[in-house]
Amino acid sequence: xxxxxxxxxxAAEPADGSDDAYIRFEQVVKRYGDNVVLDHLDFRVAExxxxxxxxxxxxxxxxxLRLLMTLEKANGGVIWVNGDSLSHMRRGGKLVxxxxxxxxxxxxxxxxxxxxxxxxxxxxxxxxxxxxxxHVLGVSQDEADQRAGELLELVGLAEKIDAHxxxxxxxxxxxxxxxxxxxxxxxxxxxxxxxxxLDPELVAGVLDVLRNIATTTDxxxxxxxxxxxxxxDVSHRVLMFDQGRIVEEGPPAQIxxxxxxxxxxxxxxxxxxx
Amino acid sequence: xxxxxxxxLNGVWVTxxxxxxxxxxxLALSFAAGLLGSARRRxxxxxxxxxxxxxRGVAALVLMYWLFYALxxxxxxxxxxxxxxxxxxxxxxxxxxxxxxxxxxxxPRAQIEATTALNMGYVQRMRLVVIPQAWAAMLPPMGxxxxxxxxxxxxxxxxxxxxxxxxxxxxxxxxxxxxxxWGLALLFxxxxxxxxxxGVRYLERRANARLGRGPAFRAAxxxxxxxAGGSGR
Numbered sequence: 001x002x003x004x005x006x007x008x009x010x011a012a013e014p015a016d017g018s019d020d021a022y023i024r025f026e027q028v029v030k031r032y033g034d035n036v037v038l039d040h041l042d043f044r045v046a047e048x049x050x051x052x053x054x055x056x057x058x059x060x061x062x063x064x065l066r067l068l069m070t071l072e073k074a075n076g077g078v079i080w081v082n083g084d085s086l087s088h089m090r091r092g093g094k095l096v097x098x099x100x101x102x103x104x105x106x107x108x109x110x111x112x113x114x115x116x117x118x119x120x121x122x123x124x125x126x127x128x129x130x131x132x133x134x135h136v137l138g139v140s141q142d143e144a145d146q147r148a149g150e151l152l153e154l155v156g157l158a159e160k161i162d163a164h165x166x167x168x169x170x171x172x173x174x175x176x177x178x179x180x181x182x183x184x185x186x187x188x189x190x191x192x193x194x195x196x197x198l199d200p201e202l203v204a205g206v207l208d209v210l211r212n213i214a215t216t217t218d219x220x221x222x223x224x225x226x227x228x229x230x231x232x233d234v235s236h237r238v239l240m241f242d243q244g245r246i247v248e249e250g251p252p253a254q255i256x257x258x259x260x261x262x263x264x265x266x267x268x269x270x271x272x273x274x
Numbered sequence: 275x276x277x278x279x280x281x282x283l284n285g286v287w288v289t290x291x292x293x294x295x296x297x298x299x300x301l302a303l304s305f306a307a308g309l310l311g312s313a314r315r316r317x318x319x320x321x322x323x324x325x326x327x328x329x330r331g332v333a334a335l336v337l338m339y340w341l342f343y344a345l346x347x348x349x350x351x352x353x354x355x356x357x358x359x360x361x362x363x364x365x366x367x368x369x370x371x372x373x374x375x376x377x378x379x380x381x382p383r384a385q386i387e388a389t390t391a392l393n394m395g396y397v398q399r400m401r402l403v404v405i406p407q408a409w410a411a412m413l414p415p416m417g418x419x420x421x422x423x424x425x426x427x428x429x430x431x432x433x434x435x436x437x438x439x440x441x442x443x444x445x446x447x448x449x450x451x452x453x454x455x456w457g458l459a460l461l462f463x464x465x466x467x468x469x470x471x472x473g474v475r476y477l478e479r480r481a482n483a484r485l486g487r488g489p490a491f492r493a494a495x496x497x498x499x500x501x502a503g504g505s506g507r
Binding site: 069070071100104107108110111112114116118119120121122123131132135136164165166167180181184 | 384385387388390391392393394395398402403406407484485486487
């Protein structure tokens with residue numbers, strides 16, 4: 001594992017207020033029935049920035065990732081990814097609702113790793129990693145195989161290339177899922193509580209892999225996690241959420257050592273006591 | 275008895291041909307109706323539903339009669355074998371459509387979300403992920419439908435196709451021993467059904483193995499977190 005402190009060389013300055021945000025949420029509202037999950041949310045993430053979202057369950061953190069991955073639709077506001085909106089597009093000089101083609105084009109820069117891994121059980125590890133590059137990106141099978149080998153090497157599972165997901169532990173499955181997401185060469189990696197479903201002794205392995213990716217690549221990361229030491233290690237910025245709003249944000253050193261808001265203090269206390 | 279064995283075997287062969295061809299047609303229609311029925315747009319789902327509800331609600335025998343005896347009045351004369359295969363395929367395909375729709379809808383939402391995260395389109399999602407996973411769930415009910423189709427073919431003699439039942443009736447009416455000829459009919463149908471079920475079970479085993487189920491697939495415990503990746507690679 002590379003030992004350099006990720007904070008030494010941030011790939012980008014925090015995006016607040018800047019116009020070069022890679023991801024931008026503008027007044028985004030998400031409701032499930034009467035339950036308001038995101039309440040006129042505004043935030044920006046710069047290219048190469050690593051942002052961790054923390055907060056209690058139900059505070060809307062995962063919803064942010066799901067909206068970005070187009071797994072959910074916002075009820076209001078606009079989400080921009082690299083200058084493209086997820087809700088509308090330009091056609092003939094007019095703004096029209098985004099169609100599937102537009103969404104696929106925006107989505108091509110985003111990858112996601114899920115809490116429950118979601119590997120395809122009908123495929124070996126190799127096919128899990130190579131099918132999308134071959135069929136979606138049009139990469140040759142040989143090239144995809146070679147890349148799969150490299151990525152499995154990166155996540156420490158080179159010998160499992162022909163194994164079946166059911167033959168792997170949870171931690172191994174999650175590391176394959178990380179390799180699968182990286183195989184699509186995303187600019188943004190969304191990590192949704194990727195260690196929450198793992199036995200405690202398997203968590204470290206997955207976090208080591210992510211630390212390695214954070215320190216050796218300039219990939220933009222949005223990470224929802226309860227692993228506070230990981231958040232402190234890899235993030236450029238931490239956002240504390242509660243009830244669909246950002247309560248506090250700042251560099252990890254400040255958020256974890258000198259939180260300004262009482263809500264952040266009580267949340268961190270509860271998590272760290274856990 | 276032995277002299278008439280070739281006749282029986284001929285009847286068996288015709289029954290097998292109708293069953294296999296009818297099943298192939300039914301399978302194709304099942305996928306078409308099932309995938310239409312599981313589509314997101316309502317009007318596409320409606321097309322699937324119209325086919326399913328119409329052909330599920332029509333007796334296969336009546337459909338067979340209509341195709342063979344009524345269609346010639348509007349200028350289409352069908353070969354009796356073809357009419358039999360078409361009627362059985364259309365009828366069983368309507369039931370099969372519901373099997374496909376149910377199995378496709380039962381593929382976990384998380385799997386669909388993973389295909390979205392990998393930016394797969396509808397065709398890629400269906401071909402690479404959904405159908406291969408749904409296939410294992412489809413096979414047991416599809417096996418039942420296959421047997422139903424085979425048994426349903428016993429009426430094709432009514433539109434002049436000389437299948438197994440047709441041969442047995444001929445042998446009976448020309449003086450064959452009732453117990454023996456109908457006993458042979460039972461035996462042959464049973465044997466055909468067993469052969470079909472063997473095939474379906476083989477497909478089930480293969481489908482389950484592809485999903486990592488079965489004795490050959492047991493998750494090995496991870497040796498602590500030691501093999502965790504990244505270390506300098």
